[in-house]
Amino acid sequence: MPLDYIEGMAPLDGSPKYARARYDQWTAWLRRQPLPLRLLILAATGLVILATLWLLGVFSLVADWFGLHNPLLDPPFSRLPG
Numbered sequence: 001m002p003l004d005y006i007e008g009m010a011p012l013d014g015s016p017k018y019a020r021a022r023y024d025q026w027t028a029w030l031r032r033q034p035l036p037l038r039l040l041i042l043a044a045t046g047l048v049i050l051a052t053l054w055l056l057g058v059f060s061l062v063a064d065w066f067g068l069h070n071p072l073l074d075p076p077f078s079r080l081p082g
Helices: 016-031 035-055 058-065
Strands: none
Touching: 035 058
C-alpha cells in the first residue's frame, strides 16, 4: 500500500476536492461533539495562534507602534545574545 493512500480516501494529491472533503469530515465530526469539547478545541486553537504570533514578534511590533514596551511581549529568541 503506498504511503499516500488511506483506505476510503482519495490519494493525497493536494487537490482542492480532497482538502474540502477532509474539512467537511472534520466539521461534521466537531458538530457531533459535546459543547465542552468544542470549547476546549476552540481554546487550544486560539492558544496555538497566540503562541505563534508571540513567537513571530507580532505583539512586540504592534506595541512599538504605540510607543509601549513590555519585555514579556518580546519573543524569546530576541533575548539571545548576539
